[in-house]
Amino acid sequence: MADIGARLEEICAGRVLSGDAIGDDYTHDETLGGEPVRPAHVVLPEDADEVAAILKLAAETGTPVTARGSGSGLSGSAVPHPDGILVSFERMNKILEIDTVNHVAVVQPGVTLTELEEATAAVGFVYPVYPGELSASLGGNVNTNAGGMRAIKYGVTRHHVLGLQAALPTGEVIRTGGRFVKASTGYDLTQLIVGSEGTLALVTEAVLKLQPRLAHQATILVPFPDLASVMTAVPKVVGSGLGPLILEYIDALTMGAITYTHDLQLGIPDEIKEKAQAFLVVMLENNSAGRLDEDIETAGELLTELGALDVYSLPGGAARKLVEARENAFYTAKGVGADDIIDTVLPRSSLPEFFTRVLEIAQGNQTLVIGCGHAGDGNVHLAVFQKDPEVRHRVLHELFASGMALGGAISGEHGIGRGKKRHFLELEDPGKIELMRRIKQAFDPQGILNPGVLFD
Amino acid sequence: MADIGARLEEICAGRVLSGDAIGDDYTHDETLGGEPVRPAHVVLPEDADEVAAILKLAAETGTPVTARGSGSGLSGSAVPHPDGILVSFERMNKILEIDTVNHVAVVQPGVTLTELEEATAAVGFVYPVYPGELSASLGGNVNTNAGGMRAIKYGVTRHHVLGLQAALPTGEVIRTGGRFVKASTGYDLTQLIVGSEGTLALVTEAVLKLQPRLAHQATILVPFPDLASVMTAVPKVVGSGLGPLILEYIDALTMGAITYTHDLQLGIPDEIKEKAQAFLVVMLENNSAGRLDEDIETAGELLTELGALDVYSLPGGAARKLVEARENAFYTAKGVGADDIIDTVLPRSSLPEFFTRVLEIAQGNQTLVIGCGHAGDGNVHLAVFQKDPEVRHRVLHELFASGMALGGAISGEHGIGRGKKRHFLELEDPGKIELMRRIKQAFDPQGILNPGVLFD
Incomplete structure (x- = not known):
């Protein structure tokens, strides 16, 4: 060596x-x-x-x-x-350009979300993908197809990567896509590389779509008697045309953990707390403060009709803190001793049935499983507390298998990597795995890029 | 046989x-x-x-x-x-489900856009991809990654295909993606098959994302003294946050052809017509009629500041006719004897320079080239009038080469197929072509699917 x-x-x-x-x-x-x-x-x-x-x-x-x-x-x-x-x-951490005509940012892979946020804010634009961890690099985001809370309105990383420069394992540097939202010119190499977890190519530059930065945001916190009512409410809010920026569910246990850990005062009376088994966090945005007020009012009325116990308008500071705390739910889970976390995605219509199965699996294996997630996207983040690795593997296997049986996939935004590979290879259609292996081979005939990730 | x-x-x-x-x-x-x-x-x-x-x-x-x-x-x-x-x-022309909880339509490939439009309208949703030809099938749309006028707001087919069922050339039937907007679970086979022009797999079912159908639409027609001012105005409209549904440019010759062919009365006085070398068509939509009126007003003011000769609010009927006529511009071009059409896409900032090049190429080859297109997306539809196949090939080659030199790609939404293959193979990076061939090989080792399309 x-x-x-x-x-x-x-x-x-x-x-x-x-x-x-x-x-x-x-x-x-x-x-x-x-x-x-x-x-x-x-x-x-x-x-x-x-x-x-x-x-x-x-x-x-x-x-x-x-x-x-x-x-x-x-x-x-x-x-x-x-x-x-x-x-x-x-060292490849430069924002090469914020292009305000084509509405793209051209970045090197080492640029962080925080850096891109600052640069775009300065010119009235926003890169709207918002995974929890803002120290994350854009290169990492591209490779995991990072998601986050704003996917319900703007989609995930994949939907914002318009082009790439990438070095192939065969030694060529290629450019894919460009500063435009569409092309039908051969296979979409951009979309194939996004989410490939460093197994197909090394991204050396990304062209990212920006959005106009809207001036005003407002947040309501909405307690519900149970998770099922939250899940019934979610599609109605999305279908209303209000265009929510964030639509998160937080279960009562997780809410307890994050409010406690972050010392959050949300102003919910005890009598409501006692009845609330699940919360919905709804954030709206608008260029007009007046329209935003109207829309928040409309959303509140809609949610009340749909069984909300009450609707709390959160002042800016509290809303920011709650969203930050939710973003940091992973660290909260880690801090209180979670042994693993998963981020299964499934059709949101399947969430109530999935939660019933989660409870059964947890109880059947004497394991604590708590969660929160991107309710609008059907992306469920569960923290699993189980020290025994064999039992834990079984719990995860059963959780993933249940999600997949309900039309889901193993990971919504974290990726498979090494951590969930065994489950991926056990549960995914072998025909698809075989096809993916052949695609890997097409890019990387010698198998030098990230061996052991995705495949054995 | x-x-x-x-x-x-x-x-x-x-x-x-x-x-x-x-x-x-x-x-x-x-x-x-x-x-x-x-x-x-x-x-x-x-x-x-x-x-x-x-x-x-x-x-x-x-x-x-x-x-x-x-x-x-x-x-x-x-x-x-x-x-x-x-x-x-x-025969595979069934809408299998309009799922109003997950906001997806599940369709067989033979379903037409018209059929899907009717079925979604009935439940207050819309499949917002809007290529010109509404008799097109969804299977065809998926395979060409069809675009159209509403891409500026909603994106193209690719952005609405959440999952597929597809038969592989190796004989397996696979399911990719699902009724959710995101996944990070191996390579995105869905996005690889979208736009692959029938060369990788045969799509047998598609899960398509639906959007809430907003109640009101309004359209303004905005004449400009030249194409360059239209191109300067476009990014400002997009960046304003008004979220235009449609943002089309039509040059004066094309406008003449489509208004004449469709007998359109748009109420533009002769003195403006004489000065107008290019038109912008802006359509907005909103759930509230009042907000829509305000936004149209705002858009008009913005465009006037940006050099518009005037702003004409088109009544519903006239707007619909104009959009239909624009959709049918291909048939208009065909009707008046165009010999070929192209749909190059490039960064919208490059459009003014590209149009200068187009004029030079047309004049240098004694060829008539007229156009219209999706200004917001940088997607230019040009009709080429040149009977001599050799000269025509040269004109197209020069047009594509100019577009690519300005950061563009050969086709924005029509695809390469057989018609533009020679140009694709001549102009595209050989390293990318080779990689695409290896991907094709990974799917279709025997090369049975659509040989002669994309590659020789």
């Missing part, structure tokens, strides 16, 4: 770490229970040509390559291979 | 046409100047299993297979192979 280190040094002089010089940060992402792995080398390229050169070297020597953005992933797809090269995009 | 006919008859008894029994409709799509081709057999399957059985037979015998929806395509990708099987989806 010394030889590879020296040759990496030729490509990226002074930007190669090997052996003990590799810090702990490079050995893991945020996956619960994931084992840290120290790679043979960490390399910090500064442009696409360097990335391509690294891949050529890797292909020539059969060395595994793993890409790393901010390391905030939850599925282990940025965890390196012990004999491999970790390509960290921390 | 007699043997294949008999074996097809075993799969689809009484639904196989061979030889002279094959009507002319099956021999072509709407591509200008395309040569009709009579296939060996036409087969009309009724379900996915029959489609899979046809593909198994084709794979076994090495027989080319072409899929056909309504035959309204403009790139020749539904034109059969002379020794091949044409799979016509006319």
Whole structure:
């Protein structure tokens, strides 16, 4: 491996770490229970040509390559291979352009969501994809197809990636798509690379669609007697044409945990708290404060008709805090000792039945399972408290199998990576897995990109 | 081939046409100047299993297979192979479900846009993708990634296909995606099949995202002194947050042709007509008539500031007629003798420069090139009047090359098919073409699906 280190040094002089010089940060992402792995080398390229050169070297020597953005992933797809090269995009962190005519941002993969938020806010636009962790890099977001709370209005990362520059494992640098929302010119390589968890290509630049930044936002918190009524209400709110920006459900236990952890005062009287088994958080946005007030009123009336126990308009500060707390629900779950988390997605019509199954599975395995999630999208985040790895695997298997039987998929936005791979390979249609393997082979004939992620 | 006919008859008894029994409709799509081709057999399957059985037979015998929806395509990708099987989806024309909880329609590929429009209107929803030709089938739309006028607000077909059932050339039937807007569970096979022009799989069912149908629409017609001012105005309208449903430009010649052909009275005084070299058509929609009026007012003021010669509010009837006429611009172009049409897409910021190049290319080749298009999306529809095939090829080559040099792609929504294949193979990055070939190989190892489309 010394030889590879020296040759990496030729490509990226002074930007190669090997052996003990590799810090702990490079050995893991945020996956619960994931084992840290120290790679043979960490390399910090500064442009696409360097990335391509690294891949050529890797292909020539059969060395595994793993890409790393901010390391905030939850599925282990940025965890390196012990004999491999970790390509960290921390030096490719420039916003190349905020293009206010075509309404796109052109970014390098190491740019964080926070940085993009600041740059777009300055010119009245917004990159509306809003996963919980704002220190995440755009490169990581592209590779996991990150989602988040605003998907109900704007869609997920996939819907905002208009084009890519990417280095292929065969050593070419390609450009896909462009500064336009549509093309029918051969296969959509952009969409194939989005969500591929670093197994098909290394993204070196992304063209991201921006939206006009609307001036006003308002939030209501709506307690319901049970989860089923929340789930009945959700499609009505979406179908109303009010165009909610956020539509989150939080179950009573999770609400307790996040309000306690974040010391949130939401002004809900005890008598309502006692009856409320589930909450809906509805955020609307508008360019006109007057229209926003009217729409919030309309939403409140609609939800009251649909069985809400009450409707609380949250002042800006409290709303922001609640949304932040919800975003950090993962860390809350981690803090109170969750052993794993999942983010199954299913048709929202199937959520009530799924929750019944979740309860049965939890009770049948003496496991605590609590949750919250993107109710509008059918994306359920569950924290699983079960120390025994075998029982935990069974619980997850049963949860995923139930979700899939109800028309769902294993992950809505976290990805499969290494963490959920066993379940993916056990539960997914073998014909599809085989087809995906052949696609992987088409991109990466030598299997150097992220081996062990998605497939064995 | 007699043997294949008999074996097809075993799969689809009484639904196989061979030889002279094959009507002319099956021999072509709407591509200008395309040569009709009579296939060996036409087969009309009724379900996915029959489609899979046809593909198994084709794979076994090495027989080319072409899929056909309504035959309204403009790139020749539904034109059969002379020794091949044409799979016509006319019997798979059922709307399986309009799901008002998950807000999706589940359709067979032979359902037309008109049929889906009626079914969704009945329950207050809309499938918002709106290509010109409403007799088009959804299967065809999925395979070409059809676009249309409303892409500026809602995106194109790709953005509304949440899941597919498809028969693979290897004989399996797979399901991809589902009744949810996001998943990060392996490669996105749905998005790979969308726009693949029948070369990767045969779509047997599609899950399509619906939107709430807003109650009111209003349209303004805005003349400008030149195309450059239209192009400057477009990003301002999009960036305003008014969320236009339609934002079309029509040049003066095309406007003349469509108003004349459709006998449209738009109430524009002669003095304005004389000065107007380009028109912008802006349609807005809203659930509230009052808000719509306000927004139209705001849009008018904004466009006046941006150099519009005047702003004409079109009454419902006239607006509908104008939009219909614009939709039918292809048939108008065909009617007045256009020899080919293209639908290049490019960053909208590049449009003014592109139009200068178009003029130069047209003049340099003594060719008439007129156009209209989806200004918000940078998608330019040009009709080319040039009888000489060699000169015409050169003109198209130069147009595409100019568009690509400005950051564009050959086709925004019509596809490559057979009609634009030569240009695609001449102009596209060979590394990308090679990668696409390997992806094709991953799906279709024997190359039975639509040989001659996209690749040679």
